[in-house]
Every structure is written in structure tokens, then in C-alpha cells.
Amino acid sequence: MTAPADSARRSAEGHVVPYWRRIELALRARIEGLTPGDRLPSDADLCSEFGVSRMTARNAVTRLVEEGLIVRVSGRGTFVAEPPAHRRADRLLTFSHEMRRRGRVPSSRLLAREIRPSSATEAAALGLRASEPIVVVRRLRCADDEPIALETAVIIQSVAAAVLAADVEHGSLHEALARAGWHLRRGTATIGAAAASPEDARLLGLRRGDPLLVERRVIADTHGRRVEATESRYPADRYALDVQFDVEPDTDRETR
Amino acid sequence: MTAPADSARRSAEGHVVPYWRRIELALRARIEGLTPGDRLPSDADLCSEFGVSRMTARNAVTRLVEEGLIVRVSGRGTFVAEPPAHRRADRLLTFSHEMRRRGRVPSSRLLAREIRPSSATEAAALGLRASEPIVVVRRLRCADDEPIALETAVIIQSVAAAVLAADVEHGSLHEALARAGWHLRRGTATIGAAAASPEDARLLGLRRGDPLLVERRVIADTHGRRVEATESRYPADRYALDVQFDVEPDTDRETR
DNA sequence: TTCGGCAACCAGTATAGACGGGTCGGACCG
């Protein structure tokens, strides 16, 4: 038989949790306690440890490799990778988690929270009809009381109740959404730069015209529904993003 | 046996070309002629078309999914994805290709090309000993004669001959390196912002202090050797990067 | 005509086994 009808494979919400997921989580936890360069179990080790076939074990490992947490070296083994110096642009973790990961103390100041009709741009980003109502949450995010980001989140009205009830100064907006049953999963970001407006400058403690790193994200939930569009504005000298990239195969020049 | 000892499986350099690679390239070409939302062959179709097992076909498809070219929808099929508006931060393609993709005419102006000892920062980025010699190529990249990027590439000395011989104003630096046997494959980028220096401003046609998007890349070849470190400085209003991201799994509980 | 159910598809997950080529340490030989 193949997938054992093992009842413990179901999560709280009743979804089936694949075997590779358990292995992935176990490895993720194990990596926490290791240092870069340390060796991880081989494919064969994982097979016997978790009682799965090699393809299944490799599936779990492959995900961590793509995430950049570990590297596979053919003929030698699998090793813990060097962590990036900044937040990875292709991962999104809550501001609080990210700052704590870097040993800093996060805090937030709520600047505004309101329901209003969406602008044309906002409606387009979330795939709404023009001027359909949205919830806006605007926060100043700090680390060790130093302003790091000016963040404006625009959220679809269906989750208004959860957003308005949440403690967005001390808790995570995404955690509040998750509790309301909206599990955010993937998204697309556009990264650019801009000059600080007078308001940016005042809130972030800069001078007008100072360079900002601007990240615009549209985040969708598990079912692909666009839930949130956020703009984060970071002072250039306090924030950067890392990303791993592949060189486009030059072979017979595939472009796009 | 399993992998047929098919002699056509070897590339010009003698590497074995996996089956999934051929399928990947075939699909990549096919996608060119399709529009977003179009359906691609199912796993089963690919199996019979290319005469491989399903795991192999899926391997090829999975790579394109990760690249964001296509999306898989369980129960329905695989579809061409919406292309990003800007260059994807997690792909690197030559400046010329990228501009042509957007229907613009690329050109370059060579500002400097020299061999000199590396600075401490440069040596660290490339993993060299301090002040080991490097080749520096500095170019102004334009589209339709509008300056788009100020690019400074720092390259290890082993490839100096190829770099000095290359026509870097009309040809691609990476193509020159590829002809010399150095196949660049992966890298890490750090994305930030900065204010234009007087020199930036002069070359890019900006005012001093205007915001720039700054991308610093370290690129390695197929064997993991770091070959090139490049800094690109883009005027904020003429360039942006796109990236797809995953939301970090909510620490402890895996739900979803 | 509409609605319910079924069959055909389709991707997701999983098994078990196999060969290839790279890496590395130890045994063996000169």
C-alpha cells in the first residue's frame, strides 16, 4: 500500500498532512540547533528514521534547499547553509519575528485604522470593484525604538471584524487573520526606491528626500484569494533585502 | 535498467543532460507561444509525449512552477502564469535580453575596464585574499538611450583575458565568460536603496540625492566558485524588481 | 429544464528498487 490511512495524519482543520511535511518540520527544528556547515542526515538516514521511502524524504529536503536553509553537495551530503544577513525577499515573516531573529526588540505604533472606499489602484491590486470598501491599517514599526518601517496595509472588507478587533500594536495582524480562518500563503512583491515625503521624513526621523526602500506586497490565502496589499517604506540605511537567484539559462537563449 | 545509456544525453561539454531538462526546455519554448491562463499538457500527456515516467515529467514541471512561469491547480491542470511587470529579483537575465523583452533598445557605454588590487570588501565578497588582483568593468546601461543603470562588475582575475577581450559595449559579459568556459549559475543579491552621488547623478541624468535602487549581486559558476560581484544602481523611477514570496509557516503549529 | 450522480481526468502523495557519478578514507603496493 502506499499512503497509509493513518488517522494521525490529519491536522486540526481536517486536512491531510503529508509525510514530507512532518520531516520538513523536524529538520527545520533540528537546523535551529546547528551551525552553518554542520551536516544533516543523509537521504538513507531519513528513510530509516521516519520510515518513508527515499523520494518522500527527498521531497522534504528539497523544500528546505529551495528555501535556502540547507545546501546539498553531491557525493558528500547535506549541510546547514549560511543564513542571509537581511530578510530574504522571497520569504515573508512577521516584522516581530524578523526583528527578534536579529536580536532586536520590536514595537509598533498604530497611526490609523479605518474602513473607507478603495482607490482605483488599491482595488486593482486586490482584484476588487472600484471603490469597494477596504480596511486600512497604518503602522510605524520600530526595533529598539528606532523607526524601521512605515507600513500601510490595505485589507479586503470580509475580514474587517478580525482586523478591527486585533491588537495590532502588540500582536501580529497575520495571526489575527489566521485566528479568523484566513491563512495567508503566497504573494508577489515589487521592490523599488523612492524619496521620503515630508510625512515619511517626520515619522521615520529622516530628512525630506532621503532615499527609501519601498516594498509593495499583495498577499493571497491558501485558496488564492487576494486578501491584503501592503506598502512598506524603509529608510535605506536601516533595511535591505536578500534574495537568491538563478542565472537565466543562456543555452539557446530562452528569454522572457 | 533505468536511465538508458543514450549517447545523445551528453551536452557539448560532456555533462549528462537529464531527461527532465529536455522537457523543461521544451515546455519553456512552448510557453512562449501561449498566453497567460492557457493550459499545458497534463502529467500523463508529458509521460507519453516524452516517453518518461511521471516522476520525471513532474520534476521538469516543478521547476517551472518554482520559477513562477506556470501554476499547478490540483484537479484541473497546469496553466501559464501571469508574467511579472518588472524583472524578477530571483532570476537574472542579461540586461540586453531583459530590455528587449520589454520592447526597448538596449545599449551600453563602457566607462572603465582595468585590473587593480581588490579592496577588502571586494575580496570578501569573492572569497579572495585581500588585495588579490581583480578585473573591474564599469558600464552605463541604457534603454532607448535613456540611462537605466550604472553597473560596476568586479571579476576574479582568472578570467581576465576573456573579460579584456570581450566587446562589452555591444555583447554580453556573461556570454564572453561562457565562451571562455565559465558558466554562471546562481548567486545572492542584496537589494537596498541609496541617494545618488554627484557622479551617479551626472551619469544617470539625475540630481544629487535622488533615490536609487541598489542591487548587489555575487554570482557563482556551476561548481560554486564565486566569479563576479556586481553593483547596479538604478534610478528609482525607471526600474523595479518583482519577487514571489511564501509566507513563513507560523512558527510552531503547522496548520494550513 | 434542472438537478443529482457518476465517470473521466488531474495533480498530490507515496512506495520500492535501480544505476550513475562524485567524494573520501583506508588498504595495498611499489
Next chain:
DNA sequence: CGGTCCGACCCGTCTATACTGGTTGCCGAA
């Protein structure tokens, strides 16, 4: 003592098969 070769390991690739759950279109019954 040094160099070479071999075998143990390990990742990369590939085959063949199978069950699950979601989607869709079609057909027949109400």
C-alpha cells in the same frame, strides 16, 4: 613513505505503480 586503487557512502536521476481527493462534463431521472 608515498601513491594508487577500491569500496563505502551519498546525492542525482529514473522507472513503474497506486491510491487520494478535487474538478468537470455528461447523462439520466425528477
